[in-house]
Amino acid sequence: MRTSIATVSLSGSLTEKLAAASRAGFDGVEIFENDLLASPLTPEEVSARCADLGLTIDLYQPMRDIEAVPADEFARNLRRARHKFELMRRLGADTVLVCSSVSPLAVDDDALAAEQLARLADLAQDFGVRVAYEALAWGRHVSTYDHAWRIVDTAGHPALGTCLDSFHILSRSTGPKDVEGIADIPGEKIFFLQLADAPLLAMDVLQWSRHYRCFPGQGGFDVAGLVRSVLRTGYDGPLSLEVFNDVFRQAEAGPTAVDARRSLLVLQETVGIAAPPASVAPTGVAFAELVTPDAEPLVAVLGALGFTRAARHRSKPVDLWQQGEARLLVNTGPAVRRDGTGLAAIGLESPDPTAAARRAEALLAPVLPRRRAPEDAPLDAVAAPDGTELFFCATDRPEHANWRTDFVATTGPGAGQPYASAARIDHVALTQPWHHFDEAALFHRSVLGLDAQESVDVADPYGLMRSRAVTNADGSVRIALTVAAAPTDDTVHAQHIALATDDVVAAARRFAAAGGRLLPIPANYYDDLAARFEFADGELATYRELGILYDRDAYGEFRHCYTPTIGKVFFELVQRDGGYRGYGAHNAPVRLAAQHAVRRLTGG
Numbered sequence: 001m002r003t004s005i006a007t008v009s010l011s012g013s014l015t016e017k018l019a020a021a022s023r024a025g026f027d028g029v030e031i032f033e034n035d036l037l038a039s040p041l042t043p044e045e046v047s048a049r050c051a052d053l054g055l056t057i058d059l060y061q062p063m064r065d066i067e068a069v070p071a072d073e074f075a076r077n078l079r080r081a082r083h084k085f086e087l088m089r090r091l092g093a094d095t096v097l098v099c100s101s102v103s104p105l106a107v108d109d110d111a112l113a114a115e116q117l118a119r120l121a122d123l124a125q126d127f128g129v130r131v132a133y134e135a136l137a138w139g140r141h142v143s144t145y146d147h148a149w150r151i152v153d154t155a156g157h158p159a160l161g162t163c164l165d166s167f168h169i170l171s172r173s174t175g176p177k178d179v180e181g182i183a184d185i186p187g188e189k190i191f192f193l194q195l196a197d198a199p200l201l202a203m204d205v206l207q208w209s210r211h212y213r214c215f216p217g218q219g220g221f222d223v224a225g226l227v228r229s230v231l232r233t234g235y236d237g238p239l240s241l242e243v244f245n246d247v248f249r250q251a252e253a254g255p256t257a258v259d260a261r262r263s264l265l266v267l268q269e270t271v272g273i274a275a276p277p278a279s280v281a282p283t284g285v286a287f288a289e290l291v292t293p294d295a296e297p298l299v300a301v302l303g304a305l306g307f308t309r310a311a312r313h314r315s316k317p318v319d320l321w322q323q324g325e326a327r328l329l330v331n332t333g334p335a336v337r338r339d340g341t342g343l344a345a346i347g348l349e350s351p352d353p354t355a356a357a358r359r360a361e362a363l364l365a366p367v368l369p370r371r372r373a374p375e376d377a378p379l380d381a382v383a384a385p386d387g388t389e390l391f392f393c394a395t396d397r398p399e400h401a402n403w404r405t406d407f408v409a410t411t412g413p414g415a416g417q418p419y420a421s422a423a424r425i426d427h428v429a430l431t432q433p434w435h436h437f438d439e440a441a442l443f444h445r446s447v448l449g450l451d452a453q454e455s456v457d458v459a460d461p462y463g464l465m466r467s468r469a470v471t472n473a474d475g476s477v478r479i480a481l482t483v484a485a486a487p488t489d490d491t492v493h494a495q496h497i498a499l500a501t502d503d504v505v506a507a508a509r510r511f512a513a514a515g516g517r518l519l520p521i522p523a524n525y526y527d528d529l530a531a532r533f534e535f536a537d538g539e540l541a542t543y544r545e546l547g548i549l550y551d552r553d554a555y556g557e558f559r560h561c562y563t564p565t566i567g568k569v570f571f572e573l574v575q576r577d578g579g580y581r582g583y584g585a586h587n588a589p590v591r592l593a594a595q596h597a598v599r600r601l602t603g604g
């Protein structure tokens with residue numbers, strides 16, 4: 001099916017929006033009147049630009065407050081409409097959207113609305129234009145899609161149809177029954193289909209619509225269910241995204257358009273009208289790669305955590321530090337010297353790395369070169385929206401290229417020792433740029449085949465942090481996507497690698513004995529813990545002494561502690577017992593405050 005996007009969904013000038021839509025692979029656009037009014041291009045030039053970019057103009061919008069008004073007012077509305085239809089002829093746009101009226105002049109009279117819309121459609125027909133009537137969820141008298149359809153049906157005019165908008169329908173819906181009526185509309189009378197998702201918020205519907213819409217798959221609506229209903233009517237117009245969103249208005253149009261198009265590809269797959277290569281979920285974390293301009297402080301912490309340097313890359317300044325199944329690459333190459341110490345890449349164990357990369361590419365993930373140097377093993381890799389490189393790995397599986405063969409075992413002190421305290425990577429937390437948060441969750445879900453958990457808000461002393469985990473089915477891959485809610489808040493401490501241990505107390509003691517200093521946690525926190533939970537004798541005193549935090553959910557218990565931050569990254573030691581599913585979010589405000597306190601002390 002053809003895909004389209006409303007210019008209101010993207011930031012920038014009209015020409016920037018058109019270029020971004022075209023580059024992302026859309027077939028057409030809905031042109032918003034304001035974008036045209038503010039453009040220095042004539043309608044003919046806009047039309048030519050769209051043609052050059054391979055875009056059709058599928059809709060011009062909106063026309064407002066047309067119907068069910070006194071005769072003199074309606075005469076003025078027709079005059080206004082004539083101007084718009086002339087403009088549309090110059091643009092080469094053949095469908096106009098008319099929103100249900102919000103005017104105080106409008107009366108609650110369906111027969112009058114139908115009659116006036118038919119007269120509007122008569123005029124439209126003279127200009128070769130069709131009118132698509134849409135119920136705004138906050139329309140004065142018409143606020144539901146079935147009501148708008150009844151009026152269109154009554155009017156019975158060939159140039160008048162309805163426009164269905166998933167936001168207006170699903171924001172008012174209380175269950176699948178509410179969309180069943182779509183089946184009663186003949187497909188050819190659905191002139192247009194607009195798609196948007198939204199997070200489930202209890203708020204005024206107009207504000208919700210104008211500020212919080214997002215692309216399908218990024219919110220809580222069953223957009224796919226609605227699309228299935230519409231497809232059953234025989235509708236064969238475009239699937240068009242119409243998203244009013246405060247973040248997208250500020251973000252760069254190019255990446256937003258790609259995010260939008262990915263969302264439609266996934267939606268088309270869900271409803272069975274597109275079949276990109278099947279998703280291949282990762283089965284574990286092969287490694288995490290840290291880049292650093294100065295390995296010394298990082299390596300000191302790794303050593304204290306129980307890691308040993310197990311191997312070195314054959315041709316690059318990259319060391320493999322290992323402990324049990326936890327593998328960390330430390331890259332000190334010149335290309336990475338500018339940005340300070342941080343997380344740059346994650347290796348994901350994949351049952352089929354090539355297939356995983358093919359799906360990623362089909363879903364518009366930037367594919368990275370397979371081979372960095374002639375002698376390297378060819379590895380499939382893509383870039384996540386935050387720039388993190390994701391490698392699809394097949395560690396020690398003879399039929400696949402193996403990243404491990406690029407590394408030569410070292411024989412220095414400690415090499416090959418059994419692990420001391422941490423056995424594997426429990427989770428990796430990545431800081432997302434504030435305008436990529438919704439995109440990141442959809443990317444990890446659709447491209448990598450991970451499941452997205454609920455988003456949680458965490459209070460930081462200087463802002464608000466949002467965090468959303470994406471995981472595979474058995475929890476062997478867990479990535480926490482984290483963002484500072486305030487765009488200017490760059491103080492957020494989020495990027496970290498959590499190492500799983502089966503005895504966090506022993507691991508913490510070992511770290512301290514090796515010269516490591518765990519993040520100090522305030523006494524008030526432990527007083528509160530004592531009130532919330534019962535502990536065995538001495539248990540709480542041990543946590544208090546070491547700086548171990550504690551949490552519990554319906555499944556089990558969680559004990560965790562933190563190293564200091566090095567550059568942008570820190571480490572966490574975690575002990576999960578009894579199937580605990582979370583990440584200690586309850587403790588995160590205390591941890592964040594403690595990290596800020598350390599930063600103030602050290603001037604870091």
Ligand SMILES: O=C(O)c1ccc(O)c(O)c1
Pocket residue numbers: 061062097099134136165194209210242
């Ligand atoms: O918010 C609005 O006014 C508005 C305008 C046009 C639309 O198609 C829509 O869904 C909402």
Ligand SMILES: [Mg+2]
Pocket residue numbers: 134165194242
């Ligand atoms: Mg709409």
